[in-house]
Amino acid sequence: xxxxxxxxxxxxxxxxxxxxxxxxxxxxxxxxxxxxxxxxxxxxxxxxxxxxxxxxxxxxxxxxxxxxxxxxxxxxxxxxxxxxxxxxxxxxxxxxxxxxxxxxxxxxxxxxxxxxxxxxxxxxxxxxxxxxxxxxxxxxxxxxxxxxxxxxxxxxxxxxxxxxxxxxxxxxxxxxxxxxxxxxxxxxxxxxxx
Amino acid sequence: xxxxxxxxxxxxxxxxxxxxxxxxxxxxxxxxxxxxxxxxxxxxxxxxxxxxxxxxxxxxxxxxxxxxxxxxxxxxxxxxxxxxxxxxxxxxxxxxxxxxxxxxxxxxxxxxxxxxxxxxxxxxxxxxxxxxxxxxxxxxxxxxxxxxxxxxxxxxxxxxxxxxxxxxxxxxxxxxxxxxxxxxxxxxxxxxxxxxxxxxxxxxxxxxxxxxxxxxxxxxxxxxxxxxxxxxxxxxxxxxxxxxxxxxxxxxxxxxxxxxxxxxxxxxxxxxxxxxxxxxxxxxxxxxxxxxxxxxxxxxxxxxxxxxxxxxxxxxxxxxxxxxxxxxxxxxxxxxxxxxxxxxxxxxxxxxxxxxxxxxxxxxxxxxxxxxx
Numbered sequence: 121x122x123x124x125x126x127x128x129x130x131x132x133x134x135x136x137x138x139x140x141x142x143x144x145x146x147x148x149x150x151x152x153x154x155x156x157x158x159x160x161x162x163x164x165x166x167x168x169x170x171x172x173x174x175x176x177x178x179x180x181x182x183x184x185x186x187x188x189x190x191x192x193x194x195x196x197x198x199x200x201x202x203x204x205x206x207x208x209x210x211x212x213x214x215x216x217x218x219x220x221x222x223x224x225x226x227x228x229x230x231x232x233x234x235x236x237x238x239x240x241x242x243x244x245x246x247x248x249x250x251x252x253x254x255x256x257x258x259x260x261x262x263x264x265x266x267x268x269x270x271x272x273x274x275x276x277x278x279x280x281x282x283x284x285x286x287x288x289x290x291x292x293x294x295x296x297x298x299x300x301x302x303x304x305x306x307x308x309x310x311x312x313x314x
Numbered sequence: 315x316x317x318x319x320x321x322x323x324x325x326x327x328x329x330x331x332x333x334x335x336x337x338x339x340x341x342x343x344x345x346x347x348x349x350x351x352x353x354x355x356x357x358x359x360x361x362x363x364x365x366x367x368x369x370x371x372x373x374x375x376x377x378x379x380x381x382x383x384x385x386x387x388x389x390x391x392x393x394x395x396x397x398x399x400x401x402x403x404x405x406x407x408x409x410x411x412x413x414x415x416x417x418x419x420x421x422x423x424x425x426x427x428x429x430x431x432x433x434x435x436x437x438x439x440x441x442x443x444x445x446x447x448x449x450x451x452x453x454x455x456x457x458x459x460x461x462x463x464x465x466x467x468x469x470x471x472x473x474x475x476x477x478x479x480x481x482x483x484x485x486x487x488x489x490x491x492x493x494x495x496x497x498x499x500x501x502x503x504x505x506x507x508x509x510x511x512x513x514x515x516x517x518x519x520x521x522x523x524x525x526x527x528x529x530x531x532x533x534x535x536x537x538x539x540x541x542x543x544x545x546x547x548x549x550x551x552x553x554x555x556x557x558x559x560x561x562x563x564x565x566x567x568x569x570x571x572x573x574x575x576x577x578x579x580x581x582x583x584x585x586x587x588x589x590x591x592x593x594x595x596x597x598x599x600x601x602x603x604x605x606x607x608x609x610x611x612x613x614x615x616x617x618x619x620x621x622x623x624x625x626x627x628x629x630x631x632x633x634x635x636x637x638x639x640x641x642x643x644x645x646x647x648x649x650x651x652x653x654x655x656x657x658x659x660x661x662x663x664x665x666x667x668x669x670x671x672x673x674x675x676x677x678x679x680x681x682x683x684x685x686x687x
Contacts, residue, residue: 162653171657172674175625176681180653182644192645 123153125293126204126230126309133228133286133311134159138199141223143186144206148174155179162198164189187211190219198224204309207231209263214276221282221314230309233289235269237303253292254306270301270308277312286311319588320521322379324372324408324415325349329448333410336601339435342424346449347415348372348407351391352399354455361455362397362683363446363482364406365463365470368595369535369587371414374406375399380586386669396679402459409470410445411437411595413588417445420521420588431518431590439466439602443473447481457481460683464488464668465635466595469602472615472643476604479619486682488627488675489668491639492612492646493603498634501541502596505534509589518590531589532580539579544631544664548572605646612646619647625655625682627675629667655682 123131127150134140136158142151145163147170154161163181165171174181182189186203187210201220208231210216220227232254233239242250249259257264270289277284289296289305296304326347333341349372354361364374364387375391377384391397391404408416411434419434450458461482463471468490475485491498509515512530520526540548552572556562559569568574608614624647628640637658647654659674661667668675 160653168657168659169674171655172659172678175655175657176677178681178684180623180655182648182654182656183658184656192648194649194651197648197651 123149125290126288126307127153129288129290129309130202130204130228130230131157134200134202139197140200140202141193141198142202142204143190143220144203145174145179145181146170148177148179148181150202150204151179151181152177186216190216190223193223195222196225199226200224201227203227204230205232208266208268210266213266213268214280217276217280217282217312221312226285226311226313228309228311229273230307231268231273232264233270233302233305233308234267235271235302236306238306240303252306270305273308273310277310283313284310285313319380319413319586320420322414324379326415327449327452329452331448333441333445333448335435335441336438337436341417341435344410344445344448345415345417345421346407346410346445348405348449349374349376350406351375351404352393352402354403358455359457359459360402361450361458362402362404363450363458363461363474364391364397364404365442365446365461365467365474366406366409367463367465367467368538368599369583369592370467371412372406372408373414374404378586381582389671390676390679396676397462397683398680402683405449405453405455407446407449409442409466409595411442411591411598413591418588419518419590419594429519429521431521434590434594436597436601437594438598439469439473440477442598443470443477446470446474447478450481458483460484460486462486462488462679462683463490465490465665466599468635469599472604473602475619475622475624476615479616479622482622484623484625484682486625486627486679487640487643489629489632489635489665490626491635492615492643493605493639494600495639499600501537501634502600504537506593506596508533508537509593512589515589518593520589526584527589528581528584531584531587531592532577534580534589534592535583535587536576536580539576541634542665544633544662546631547662547664550662551575612642613649616647616650616652620650620652623653623655623682625678627656627668627678628658629661629664629672630658631660631662632665632667634665 131153139160142163151161171183201224238252239250288309289301290307324347328345330343374387375385408414411418461471461474468487509530512527514525515527555571557571557574604615605612626640628637644656661672
């Protein structure tokens with residue numbers, strides 16, 4: 121089964137033999153891909169059914185909440201932390217980013233871009249919260265409580281003095297150019313470092 | 315009853331080497347009764363040790379010799395089961411201090427041949443684990459694919475990882491804890507006092523007499539049994555329903571179904587368990603605190619165990635060994651960098667959930683054992 125495009129990019133970018141914590145690892149799909157290339161991957165996941173599925177696949181996953189339980193990991197426990205499609209669901213995304221870069225010197229953070237042109241159009245012309253391919257759930261039941269744009273995230277890391285080593289932008293399943301990514305990218309993946 | 319129980323023949327080995335105990339005393343030799351299932355492979359790398367709970371025994375997947383009932387984990391252990399005896403060589407040993415063939419208070423004094431009773435030394439969970447390691451030495455098994463246990467079996471599993479971190483690849487700990495809480499100790503003390511208050515206990519020297527403290531042991535079991543169930547489970551199973559009658563008796567018969575059930579559980583238990591063994595094993599559990607030798611830092615117990623793959627499971631209705639105790643272990647493991655998995659499963663049966671039909675547990679056990687094999 122093919123990995124989700126943002127996960128495939130992360131799986132490709134993580135060096136072999138590194139130690140990785142996948143925060144919000146779901147049923148362990150990315151972890152399996154990482155293990156297959158020799159990465160020592162551990163997971164944190166809030167949903168017990170997903171945790172059970174991941175452990176049943178032989179992965180090391182702890183049931184826990186990214187808002188609270190990252191505190192249990194020591195400093196520099198990993199080489200990379202991964203937070204894919206989860207930042208916008210956390211209570212304090214800024215503090216979660218701090219935690220990621222405490223437990224690992226580098227982190228992959230991916231999120232749907234709230235400034236994509238479809239979102240802009242939905243707001244501008246429809247006057248309603250957008251329901252799009254990358255933001256598919258209505259405002260009243262979405263887990264996304266902190267919508268974020270590519271520019272917002274760049275502002276956050278700049279303000280915190282966090283380095284950006286690399287950025288990937290996706291439109292649908294395909295990479296899109298960095299030019300005008302603010303409105304053309306549906307998803308962004310940042311590789312950030314202390 | 316106790317005399318009948320002690321007449322049963324068990325498969326056992328007597329190892330003529332001394333076992334130094336945590337108490338400072340020494341057992342001059344150790345008898346360990348055990349069962350095994352499935353073939354040991356040529357390089358002896360597929361052995362799985364199952365550690366049983368307080369009132370469990372080595373008959374994990376075979377009929378109990380006293381009761382005739384199926385093994386206590388027959389649903390989990392066997393060909394094609396989550397602990398697959400087509401793949402694994404499964405060993406389950408009766409714990410030190412118990413009454414199913416291993417050295418315990420009913421064992422004979424070496425000098426007189428009379429049952430030791432209270433002269434048997436107080437033992438600990440770590441002592442039980444050391445005795446199991448002696449059995450594995452005897453069997454020529456240097457390293458285990460996994461150690462698995464629920465409740466007190468989970469305590470032994472954690473003690474295995476702390477004591478012999480190089481002798482196991484993975485540890486599966488279900489509905490357990492790294493220490494006994496004040497509440498755990500308190501419930502055990504109620505059970506012990508019930509036994510010792512029974513005049514038939516006779517300071518533990520009842521083996522040769524016609525009287526055994528079955529009443530006290532039954533009360534101990536009744537009290538303990540309540541702690542193994544959830545309130546929700548008891549309510550669903552019995553509610554306030556009356557037992558074989560339409561109206562209250564206004565007396566002290568077992569009017570309620572729950573009373574009748576508990577009386578039956580208590581009485582049936584005395585057919586298969588020895589009162590002194592109950593005293594010794596509950597004491598061992600009460601003394602259990604893995605952090606104690608490390609100035610209260612649980613992580614210290616796992617400092618050498620970071621290459622062991624741990625899986626911990628708790629149940630949301632288990633108030634005896636609650637999720638918070640499993641989380642405490644997970645936090646200690648994370649702080650030493652050990653590969654740890656943890657999940658809290660939802661099941662209605664309280665602490666006993668680990669013995670009952672919880673399909674998610676089957677998947678977890680199979681997954682935890684399958685990896686790295």
